[in-house]
Amino acid sequence: MELELYSYWRSSCSWRVRIALSYKGLDFHYAPIHLVRDGGEQHSGEYRLRNPMEEVPVLYVQGQALSQSTAILEYLEEVYPEPALLPNSAMERARVRQLSQIINSGTQPIQNLGVMQKLAKDCGLDKAATQKWSKDWISRGLGAFAQAVASFGGRYSYGDEVSLADCCLVPQLYNARRFGVDLAPLAELVAIESRLSSLPAFVAAHPDAQPDAQL
Ligand SMILES: N[C@@H](CCC(=O)N[C@@H](CS)C(=O)NCC(=O)O)C(=O)O
Known part of the structure; x- marks a missing residue:
């Protein structure tokens, strides 16, 4: 599955997703969005189309944009259940x-x-x-x-x-x-x-x- 993560190195929400992707052994392309330079690339018109909240992360899954880190984490858990990041009961x-x-x-x-x-x-x-x-x-x-x-x-x-x-x-x-x-x-x-x-x-x-x- 083709995965692309829009991320900023110090973004804690992007970091959550990076951990889960790596924990599950998933390769992904890293697309940097600088949150500070030039007033913040997250506010550009182009990026707003990816995430109207003007925030990282966004994970593209075969061309479909997913935002909100916990929604992304839950998606990854459902589609790639092993190794698990949620317990059984x-x-x-x-x-x-x-x-x-x-x-x-x-x-x-x-x-x-x-x-x-x-x-x-x-x-x-x-x-x-x-x-x-x-x-x-x-x-x-x-x-x-x-x-x-x-x-x-x-x-x-x-x-x-x-x-x-x-x-x-x-x-x-x-x-x-x-x-x-x-x-x-x-x-x-x-x-x-x-x-x-x-x-x-x-x-x-x-x-x-x-x-x-x-x-
Ligand atoms: N609820 C969102 C929050 C995302 C968020 O706040 N991202 C921060 C970085 S951790 C951001 O992009 N901030 C840019 C800004 O506030 O302009 C999520 O969990 O993905």
Whole structure:
């Protein structure tokens, strides 16, 4: 199946999809979209046709554009069920989705680039204030994630198998560091991250390993 991923090296949502693609051993063509240069290539007329939300990622599957990273993750899981990123029972799958959504809908959207730019433009917040905004929302989201992991985590975010929740956690921790979040209270998440980081799929999906990385 022909797969093409529109991605930005540091985009946490693109990173989630890169992890799943690599974990499932799927080859894909990488199409870089620079989120900052020239005001952001995601806002170009050409890209808006790919995703009217003007965001990455977009995954083309045999010419059909899919957006929204968790929809893409679920698609990949359905079409390429092995190796699995969701557990067997309905309750376990709901737990993994619960964790994923703490990040996908409860954290990342509030700290996204577009939100920070709007806070600066429309509300007059300076860089320190927008950074603090993002830092506080990430702390809150990862704090909730850590509490859930204390109940049903294990070697990884949910139990002892890699799951979609891990695809969301690792990029969000990277963002946490970028915004100066204190990770000391989140030591268990950092420990899970360090177990995940040595897995080949996580190595391959890291921002620094992408063709558009600016090191
Ligand atoms: N809910 C979307 C969010 C996508 C999203 O926020 N992407 C960010 C990068 S992680 C983006 O493209 N931001 C560009 C902008 O805000 O202008 C998803 O999960 O795919």
